[in-house]
Amino acid sequence: MCLNIWKIYFEEQLSEKDLKSILKEAGLVTVAATGVAYIFANAASALASDIFWGIGTVATSTINGIFAILWIGVCEQFYKERFLQPHRV
Numbered sequence: 844m845c846l847n848i849w850k851i852y853f854e855e856q857l858s859e860k861d862l863k864s865i866l867k868e869a870g871l872v873t874v875a876a877t878g879v880a881y882i883f884a885n886a887a888s889a890l891a892s893d894i895f896w897g898i899g900t901v902a903t904s905t906i907n908g909i910f911a912i913l914w915i916g917v918c919e920q921f922y923k924e925r926f927l928q929p930h931r932v
Contacts, residue, residue, distance in 0.1 A: 844911055845857075880909075884903050
């Protein structure tokens with residue numbers, strides 16, 4: 844998902860290595876929060892699918908949506924820095 848969003852913004856392919864670098868640059872808190880959110884989403888999805896299959900789907904979709912919104916914010920910031928800032932000489 845992140846790689847596709849990047850390609851839409853910048854019309855270039857982003858490698859997984861570069862993705863990790865950008866996430867680190869955006870802040871280790873983001874990376875840690877992503878990891879925790881991923882683990883929570885999988886655990887919640889597994890638990891919910893045993894109880895109510897629909898809840899797992901909603902929980903996973905919600906967390907993925909939140910992460911997508913955060914990633915779009917990162918892309919917006921990079922876009923502004925790359926294309927909208929006046930070039931310094």
